[in-house]
Amino acid sequence: MFDSAAGVRQRGKKKSGGSGPGSGSEDEPLIRKPHVAAAYTPPIALHRGYQVALAVITALAFATRFWNIGYPNQVVFDEVHFGKFASYYLERTYFFDVHPPFGKLLFALMGWFVGYDGHFKFENIGDSYITNGVPYVAFRAMPAMLGALTVPVVFLTMQESGYSLPAAITAALLVLFDNAHIGQTRLILLDATLILSMACSLLCYIRFYKLRHDPFGRKWWKWLLLTGVSLSCVISTKYVGVFTFVTIGGAVLIDLWNLLDVRRGLSLQTFGKHFMARAFGLIIVPFMFYLFWFQVHFAILYKSGPGDDFMSPAFQETLADNALSLSSIDVHYYDTVQIRHKDTKAFLHSHRENYPLRYEDGRVSSQGQQVTGYPFNDTNNHWVIMPPAPFPDSQRLNRPVRNGDVIKLHHVQTNTDLLSHDVASPYYPTNQEFTTVSMDKSYGDRHNDTLFEIKFDHGKAGQDLKTLAAHFKLLHVPSKVAMWTHSKPLPEWAFKQQEINGNKNVAQTSNIWFIEDIPSLAAGDARNTKEERKVKHLSFFRKYFELQRAMFHHNNALTSSHPYASQPIQWPFLLRGVSFWTKNDTREQIYFLGNPIGWWLASSLLAVLAGIYGADLITQRRGIDALDRRTRSKLYNSTGFFFLAWASHYFPFFLMGRQLFLHHYLPAHLASALVTGALVEFIFCPEDSVEIRDGKKVVVPGNKQAYIGAWVATGVIGAIVLGGFLFYAPLTYGTPGLTPDQVLARKWLGYELHFAK
Template structure:
């Protein structure tokens, strides 16, 4: 599945009889085949490639930077990534589910233009001009990377020795794609992601071309650059892991070939194979991981002040941040203090009121008809709980400590919190939480009202504090953890949150904190705090904590979204995403690819799969319809591009999180490479009878060029096939240009469209604005 730049067979296809006694000069054989190809290509081709590359690069910059000042308002997810750049510049700690590299690049651009981060991108539609934000500089970063991505696509095809029409078609599909243009003109991460993914493919191809010069300086250079590109990919978004799968699959195939004892040039010893394996492990795993850690080190080094991301981290982590208000306001909790308890994840308060659970729930299950215990989003007196000792010993004024058993008295109703073996309203497997009278709590229900304070990452005898002590409340007899969730209860509970006992104690969703201690007056000496010193924490410990939080919150992005879409919709471009609208001018930015380009790419992906299937069936039946060079190119080079598409597409079917059309952009880039490859296959293939076989060249036999009329026929065929390739290139780009131009008003956000113009662009029922 590796891209074969010379279009030749793998070395294993060289017959063993073709080896010279002193070893087959494989490089010389490859050079001979390349010379044959160069004679067919004709003189001056290098300059043709250079001129085409320059023109395409210029067009890429024009298409990405044209009208980049419009709109001068916050657009779609710029509310997130622009805000994060501002937080970096203010050194204020924030939390995001994506790794830091892409956001660091935006912060770098802001720093270069002297921006101080005063604007926090709160709402879509907020004016950049009124708030004096250098938004063009921010947008210039993804526009630059988006333009360079087109250049990299051209270089991938060029380095793989494809014809000029094939290079232009592949790069043109990305150049003229409305989705790639739209996503790279805004303050979003996908330009960085797609650019890094494309660079990883290019660097690996250049590394693979040096496979006959192992451990040379250039070999090491491109191996390490491949690893660096992969690191940048996953350091932008975690879906960058798919590029590791692509390159990793090609590396596994390559290593498998190196294990073959019959390989031309002699078998590798196990020691030599071990060197190859170790080099790839260092270059493609260890070095990328170190770069990945490096970006997090930069992240932690910049964000030194307390900020909106504090709540996602443990108190120990927060103590490493300056100006942490939460820790400054924490006080020790004593027995008989009145406290309010808040769920860390949903922010709901532990609450109770006089109402009872109904006798029967909707599914027919019976409740205890005890007093309701619920989660309430607002703070009131029904959230007040008094901390009582497990026994009646004198504990007035003594601090509550980790792992101690307590009772919680609901002050307004003068009842004691209890959990027992009765199913909760929504979860038959979870225990109901209710309250009982004081008499029952210290009488027949004495054990059921005992709860353990278990501080997260706490030590034995650690003091229990408000705000800073994140804890789980564990019911002592049954060992269930107090838990809540966001699904509201029915009207009988005033649509408040359910509180129940979770048998799975480990999940972080069981964590609570004491929000306040109302029984301690504001002027109490207990609230007087000494100035806190910022503490330190080992980098790897901070990194592990942040990784856990990022993965957990990423997995929770499962709620519905009006513009979310499913993977099966992406290749056919069935729907897009509304980014921005302006009613007065009827302008809108609707994230949508070039339908014609996407349909061509998706169709040819299916064609490629069909060609491979047909070739395999033919070979089984003894029919060899393809010459060796064409088959090698089809399986190795085009196969590598198809692998890149598959590994960047199919894994999304396994994900349960929100998915959008922009997740398909890396796969679409790979599909453009497949299209360019098939243009070469269909229109520029050479008949096997007129091409010297690889084995003849490898053994140094005299090439059977024959009389001049044979060369003329070959040149005539080459000219005809090249002309056909150019015609195919022109036709494909013509229809793609038409689609690109037709949808430009939705990509650039101007001009505004009339109702009729909007309706004419609803090709597949796209949910466009101003259609009536």
């Protein structure tokens, strides 16, 4: 590992570990001796150069992120979500989101610091913060600070990996002057937390790896645990943080594989200690912190709120003032009820019109009475819950319906019973049609086809059915399909109401229904007497696992189209951006877009690195050794680690079916900046050579002119990246407004910019 001050690894112990992030030269003690022709830079002066560069870069990072942070004083893009969530935290009101709580809790913490009460709900893009008295600058200051800190972390990552000062500055500049990083981290969004945590994970692991020759020491444990804490912050902000686990996990597996080599001299017991230490620090510690943030989440959100509908009735009854606790009543046989779908909120409905003989695709229907989903309250939504065989008149009262009961549903207005049979539904040839039949057939030859089992989504066998509080699937007894509906409307022949059909995928979570009301409940019924109900308790793990299931389900369900969604293949080449905010009268806009110069350079050098790897492998196969051992080790280990980080944060998105946007590439872009800095050194800075003098190894610095070339390369890259940043700055900061000609000049790849006319 290269020493951070002198650029050379100084070790006094015998080698016990192999390749890894930043590893490089020989393992015996090295004595640096200046070469007369090399104009060697003293280590103290070099270290001071790193300190000065770090201070300047950090100051610029804060300046670019905080400049005019109060503009615009309106809600911008996804601030409608994450600002709203902070308000719910401050009001202690339960909400639902597909992301873990850590990043949102930071916003709530900032709101608490400034005394904000959460009264504003960030409903619409363009709503005024000033009019509504929102401390939005304080909210934006949180991600701006985290985004600014990311830049020095990038610099330190290069320094700790043993790269030269020009290489470290180059990598930091690509993030410092990137419009996408600036634009995304000066608004009330989660990405600043995610990216800083990812960058800290890489830095901490490199610091940990540098101590591999002094295992189980205090510093070794410190940096191992800090790596785990950083990883926990990544995964506790967004689930795409798992890609950082893949990066660190890949490096750890290589490290463990090397330690397992018998030539390392480790016993299996010692290897087991290494394995268990890493498992504890990089798996158990992050998971415990991850659980901790959910515990905080549940502890804060104890009031009923807009997130109730995403949770089970048992979960909802743990929230104060929940409608289920206040309004739910037992459902009895012979009650007239309204049954509602949990996801689409449509009522189970029927009317006298029949299905057409043939559908648009030529398939034939049963021509039975239509059963549909209807969004409004109507008497055609009334159904009577009947037993399979009628109870004697003397036994009909106060007979509760329970989980697992088999029932019939009688439609009040048409005097028919609900039925499903082996006829294809209008939209789904694989699903069964729902219709109704007359009473004589229902208790005659079609009796079995009218039987349905009530199966609670969460509940014990024999548990009483309640309005609102019991979510259930209605399973057709003979065919074992579940009653289901979806939002696509039927044609005019069904008045564009929703299709009801029998879903063969019984486990599908969208098969859930509930009883909303009992219109037939008499005024004197004892069930109208409401007893005072206490908030119920569920264990943390029951709540945690239920919330996890709901989060993963709804995250995977984000498949609808979006006008600014993009595909992963477009990201490295910056082919699309996202419109965040516009102001028509001043022709101002915020358009989320990276610095094209920086992105194209980084993407090009990723291809160059792949080419270098390929060429080196081929030349080695042909017996040509074009690289010295130390250069090759650094190229494959340190630079390879950065390349692994880029690949781990990029390629998995090709497997996703959900909505994707340009901001998903930001962690991968940060890794590509590290690769770019590393290649500047590889191309322009020769490695220090090792010579044997008087029986000792002596390091001779590289050629001065080559380092001048590296500084020139860094200067050129910095200048063009700064130029690109300034050119697109009006779209990043939202001001000043641009003329049509100025807008057109920035549509380099046909970006969907506003006010081009």
